[in-house]
Amino acid sequence: xxxxxxxxxxxxxxxxxxxxxxxxxxxxxxxxxxxxxxxxxxxxxxxxxxxxxxxxxxxxxxxxxxxxxxxxxxxxxxxxxxxxxxxxxxxxxxxxxxxxxxxxxxxxxxxxxxxxxxxxxxxxxxxxxxxxxxxxxxxxxxxxxxxxxxxxxxxxxxxxxxxxxxxxxxxxxxxxxxxxxxxxxxxxxxxx
Amino acid sequence: xxxxxxxxxxxxxxxxxxxxxxxxxxxxxxxxxxxxxxxxxxxxxxxxxxxxxxxxxxxxxxxxxxxxxxxxxxxxxxxxxxxxxxxxxxxxxxxxxxxxxxxxxxxxxxxxxxxxxxxxxxxxxxxxxxxxxxxxxxxxxxxxxxxxxxxxxxxxxxxxxxxxxxxxxxxxxxxxxxxxxxxxxxxxxxxx
DNA sequence: GAGTTTTCTTATCTTTTGTTAACGTTTTTT
DNA sequence: AAAAAACGTTAACAAAAGATAAGAAAACTC
Numbered sequence: 001x002x003x004x005x006x007x008x009x010x011x012x013x014x015x016x017x018x019x020x021x022x023x024x025x026x027x028x029x030x031x032x033x034x035x036x037x038x039x040x041x042x043x044x045x046x047x048x049x050x051x052x053x054x055x056x057x058x059x060x061x062x063x064x065x066x067x068x069x070x071x072x073x074x075x076x077x078x079x080x081x082x083x084x085x086x087x088x089x090x091x092x093x094x095x096x097x098x099x100x101x102x103x104x105x106x107x108x109x110x111x112x113x114x115x116x117x118x119x120x121x122x123x124x125x126x127x128x129x130x131x132x133x134x135x136x137x138x139x140x141x142x143x144x145x146x147x148x149x150x151x152x153x154x155x156x157x158x159x160x161x162x163x164x165x166x167x168x169x170x171x172x173x174x175x176x177x178x179x180x181x182x183x184x185x186x187x188x189x190x191x192x
Numbered sequence: 193x194x195x196x197x198x199x200x201x202x203x204x205x206x207x208x209x210x211x212x213x214x215x216x217x218x219x220x221x222x223x224x225x226x227x228x229x230x231x232x233x234x235x236x237x238x239x240x241x242x243x244x245x246x247x248x249x250x251x252x253x254x255x256x257x258x259x260x261x262x263x264x265x266x267x268x269x270x271x272x273x274x275x276x277x278x279x280x281x282x283x284x285x286x287x288x289x290x291x292x293x294x295x296x297x298x299x300x301x302x303x304x305x306x307x308x309x310x311x312x313x314x315x316x317x318x319x320x321x322x323x324x325x326x327x328x329x330x331x332x333x334x335x336x337x338x339x340x341x342x343x344x345x346x347x348x349x350x351x352x353x354x355x356x357x358x359x360x361x362x363x364x365x366x367x368x369x370x371x372x373x374x375x376x377x378x379x380x381x382x383x384x
Numbered sequence: 385g386a387g388t389t390t391t392c393t394t395a396t397c398t399t400t401t402g403t404t405a406a407c408g409t410t411t412t413t414t
Numbered sequence: 415a416a417a418a419a420a421c422g423t424t425a426a427c428a429a430a431a432g433a434t435a436a437g438a439a440a441a442c443t444c
Contacts, residue, residue: 062336069335082328085321091332114317121313125306128320129277135327136274140283142334143261143368144254168422176335181401183423339431359391373431375393
């Protein structure tokens with residue numbers, strides 16, 4: 001059961017059993033029902049999750065409206081990274097889009113491991129670098145591409161799975177446009 | 193001279209002399225003339241720089257046009273982070289906006305230090321986290337704010353210094369709009 | 385310091401995007 | 415099963431942004 005998480009971590013760095021055993025006792029399995037929260041705006045996020053089944057969305061509230069800016073899928077880590085790093089209340093909420101099964105552990109355990117173990121400290125660096133690369137790529141898309149180009153890029157990416165089971169207005173938010181605008185883009189594409 | 197860099201690094205983590213001495217022999221001082229390059233699209237970036245004096249811009253080329261997406265200032269590190277991390281040819285170029293004085297060292301030295309020293313590995317994590325936080329903040333602005341709001345945010349930030357000595361069309365690129373559009377925004381602001 | 389280049393603004397026109405509202409469909413709730 | 419809510423599309427209009435060009439001012443070059 002917890003081996004799924006171990007396998008994921010080992011995509012970044014090989015773990016000896018002694019490394020894994022440092023984390024293992026702090027793992028727990030939890031379930032979050034559709035529309036329930038993993039993390040909530042205004043509250044510090046102190047947990048790291050790993051999605052075993054289901055998916056979640058990451059959103060801001062602006063002028064009373066929710067703007068979805070990220071999705072988390074199976075076999076991926078989920079957390080309010082910014083809140084974990086700063087220790088401050090989260091600016092965003094993370095909500096389950098479907099009933100979701102997670103493995104969770106406290107962020108404080110991870111920082112503890114950073115100090116105790118070279119392997120874990122390195123993992124912390126690699127994951128931060130990985131996140132930075134993802135953000136850099138997404139930001140470039142926002143600066144350099146039109147909304148239509150971004151949508152095409154999304155369709156052509158390995159994130160296609162986003163499209164399978166996620167309402168379109170969330171995807172529109174993710175692309176930085178309105179749902180109406182996305183609908184027009186899709187319409188235009190059909191006509192070609 | 194090199195102490196400026198040490199001071200900067202110690203904003204992230206305290207360095208013992210023995211840590212600093214691991215890096216020191218690999219440091220060099222270089223000068224880059226206005227309009228000359230620190231790193232070039234198509235070539236892997238293998239150096240980290242620290243700007244002692246001057247400033248630089250980071251830009252993509254799209255359809256033959258240069259789009260400036262980032263600036264580097266005095267007392268900050270500069271590099272094509274993505275290219276360093278992946279080892280692949282850079283997608284961007286970094287050019288001096290003014291005659292610039294830098295301290296440089298090879299990225300390979302840094303990765304070597306990551307393996308040799310806990311302190312440096314931690315520095316690697318902290319800097320990656322810092323970069324991720326910056327990118328997250330900027331991306332949020334691009335998704336949630338209008339161009340005009342973004343410009344106001346920029347004016348109100350600690351990056352005001354950007355505005356002092358950088359041509360407006362570069363700032364427009366940075367905001368994700370055209371120079372004409374930025375000029376209109378500024379015009380509207382005057383009238384209020 | 386004359387001439388060139390770069391930079392910024394302004395105007396006009398076009399395209400894209402946002403806003404609001406209406407409608408039909410699907411999904412969820414009760 | 416009926417009612418309510420959520421979702422996606424479309425239309426009409428408004429606002430914002432892009433493209434292009436022209437002109438003035440500033441900066442740079444020789």
